[in-house]
Amino acid sequence: MVVMDSSTAREQVLDAAEELFYGRGVQCVGMDDIRGASGVSLKRLYQLFPAKEQLVEAYLERRDARWRGRLAAFVERREDPEERILALFDWLEVWFGEDGFRGCAWINSYGELGATSERVATQVRLHKGAFGAYVEGLVAAAGLPGTLAGQLFLLAEGAMVTAGITQTTEPARQARTAAELLLRGCRGG
């Protein structure tokens, strides 16, 4: 096989890890599965990630960057600050409808490993904190009261959980409708 430098090997491992961990759950994917799917030998795999836990951490970290990047790119296509808030829920609907959607990776990982692995719990809190801060930013940019941000955040989280469990996109629309009502309420309507 052609030589492969460390950073591409790393990416291939993370690609495989993301697909498998997200699709089946972390604990039922073995390091051997990762090797098979990535084509990176166990030896090198352990050079890149000294233990499975660190691979899980890296998987969540990289996915966080991607996920928030995609969200922001979608939202920023709208100009109006209030439209941007609603776009958040439109984006959820797009996400929920994607092939292989299986709920929120962080919520799932927290359910699986939150009690066991401090590193995983930390990644989840960081991700949810960053998402919450992003919502706060959108709310502030629209000149709306800060209390609204937490409420929208809960709607989004509820929609993610429910979409994951029911395998439908409908929760995104329900959450969007609720968000519109809350926005209207803030405008004093």
Place this chain on the structure above:
Amino acid sequence: MVVMDSSTAREQVLDAAEELFYGRGVQCVGMDDIRGASGVSLKRLYQLFPAKEQLVEAYLERRDARWRGRLAAFVERREDPEERILALFDWLEVWFGEDGFRGCAWINSYGELGATSERVATQVRLHKGAFGAYVEGLVAAAGLPGTLAGQLFLLAEGAMVTAGITQTTEPARQARTAAELLLRGCRGG
């Protein structure tokens, strides 16, 4: 030891299972841990539950009955139909503040086993379906539009997830505030 009939043995096993599965996650609790905590021998344990998966199923099932019973008992102490809807969120706050609260057992189990075990996935869907139907009932009893129910449901789900991850009770109050606003909107206020 004194003789123990099947139904008390069953209860003791389920008590132990509930505490351990909920507190640490299903997969990191072994059948031996259940035996140690319940005092029921492995042989009898396997007579009562032929496989671990069925014990998990029974744990979720019994917890569902308890959980919804407690919720209903709390809510029904209020007379006014709209107060009952808000009481739902007050009850969440009580629940979130309990010792050992670690999020929603069904959401956690779904993250852990939803992709692997059809029985577990089914239990989770049944539980969430029953909770959703209960919310719908409260909304209908208050003469409010059915679309509100789904929105309140999402708020409650979001609060459960967030309270579990952050280990705070605050999401219950945020969700309650949002619920009040949505109610007010329905009244045409």
Place this chain on the structure above:
DNA sequence: CCGAGGGGAGAACGCCCGTTCTCCGCTGCC
């Protein structure tokens, strides 16, 4: 051409865990 070293494949190791089996003591009936 030769020897050293890095990397790949996969066997090996140790441990855990779900499930079953073995052995033994107790109990209750004749």
Place this chain on the structure above:
DNA sequence: GGCAGCGGAGAACGGGCGTTCTCCCCTCGG
């Protein structure tokens, strides 16, 4: 009292998995 059978304790079994080790090939410098 004797014996059959139920039930408890825990060893045993089989498989899986995280991690490490062994062996071999290929490459590259002399």
